[in-house]
């Protein structure tokens with residue numbers, strides 16, 4: 001599974017960073033960035049799903 | 065500062081919540097959830113003649129659409145009142161909240177770094193210390209059998225203290241800051257001249273603080289704003305005053321309301337209180353759920369040009385309220401929307417807004433709210449309303465939360 005943040009949609013609510021700091025980081029402007037290449041290890045898939053479901057701007061997608 | 069005066073309206077009491085609503089009526093916030101539910105069924109975009117014409121959309125879909133549409137809706141004025149400020153778009157009087165694109169983006173970038181999650185995290189020990197100081201006083205009073213007030217003695221002090229320290233303003237002026245906030249955000253339906261005088265008083269205070277920072281430069285948020293560059297140049301002092309006005313006002317009664325509403329919930333829902341006190345791992349979802357269910361902030365826009373909005377003939381310079389709290393209670397978006405579930409894992413709430421104006425202070429607000437609730441229930445695992453709902457006083461206007469919350473500590 002791969003995780004992706006749409007930088008155009010992200011407004012920096014930082015929900016993803018709070019829920020899954022192993023997968024997301026934030027820059028000085030509060031913008032979320034995916035850590036590494038965006039591959040989600042199996043043990044973090046559930047948390048990645050939670051990040052998707054809690055992003056108010058629908059900015060995160062999880063794909064095969 | 066124990067009493068609380070509800071402002072006097074030039075319009076008088078509301079006669080019908082569908083056709084004549086007024087969020088400045090003292091009954092509105094007390095009954096807001098029922099009013100929004102009724103409107104959602106009958107009329108998802110209500111209209112009232114008050115304030116020169118005001119629209120109130122109550123579904124998540126419509127609130128979201130307006131928040132994203134900066135062409136048809138301007139942020140030039142964001143507090144519905146009898147007086148539309150004169151400051152023109154796209155800058156407005158208090159950037160970035162009163163700004164529209166493209167200026168907004170640049171103005172916001174200036175103030176984002178001091179509010180990033182990592183910078184804000186540094187404040188946690190200080191906030192915890194402050195909460196405990198307030199709790200010490202309350203505990204001493206509770207021990208001798210006195211009723212304590214979780215809004216007046218606790219919630220209201222936390223954000224004022226923190227923002228005064230961040231800006232580098234005198235801590236002894238905290239009562240004054242609460243007066244400013246009351247004048248700007250609650251005294252909305254007075255004679256327009258009274259509003260103008262209130263703005264003048266605040267502007268004069270902010271100007272004096274800027275002068276003091278220029279005479280005695282120091283490393284705080286006001287000093288940062290005097291130094292930082294916008295479009296490659298230092299920011300003119302008058303505009304620095306606008307930024308400061310916003311930062312001073314935006315975080316106070318908003319956060320105080322969020323803390324107060326969360327404590328109101330815990331005082332009135334013994335099951336949730338016991339569960340949270342015995343299982344702190346529920347805290348992150350509980351805090352987000354309180355933010356959803358009791359979101360304190362309704363924003364506003366002005367209609368930028370005449371246009372038809374889903375069949376509503378919107379006229380330039382009419383007001384549009386953006387009730388993020390109503391959007392958060394929309395059953396079309398949230399299962400069991402009207403139930404508070406402190407373990408709700410999927411919670412796409414919009415308490416901090418949607419789109420380009422996402423609350424700049426959201427990291428600070430979340431930190432203050434979490435620490436305030438954590439410390440309160442750690443100290444007082446068992447408490448309830450001292451005088452029932454009658455004793456609770458709700459705010460007036462766009463920011464919703466308890467202004468008096470007398471509780472009995474068990």
Ligand code: HEM
Pocket residue numbers: 131139142160161162172223227310311312314315316318319322359360361363364388415416417418420421422423424425426428429430
């Ligand atoms: C629980 C507490 C708070 C809530 C619910 C809240 C909510 C909001 C909302 C809904 C907006 C969007 C405005 C819009 O769409 O026009 C906003 C903007 C803003 N808030 Fe907050 N706020 C809170 C606390 C704070 C704090 C502590 C600060 C910091 C001092 C702050 C500073 C701001 C600023 C500067 C903006 C304007 C951002 C922009 O226009 O780009 N807020 N807030």
Ligand code: SF4
Pocket residue numbers: 005009010011012013014015016017030031032054055056057058059060
């Ligand atoms: S939760 Fe969504 S909007 Fe917020 S930082 Fe993450 S991606 Fe951006």
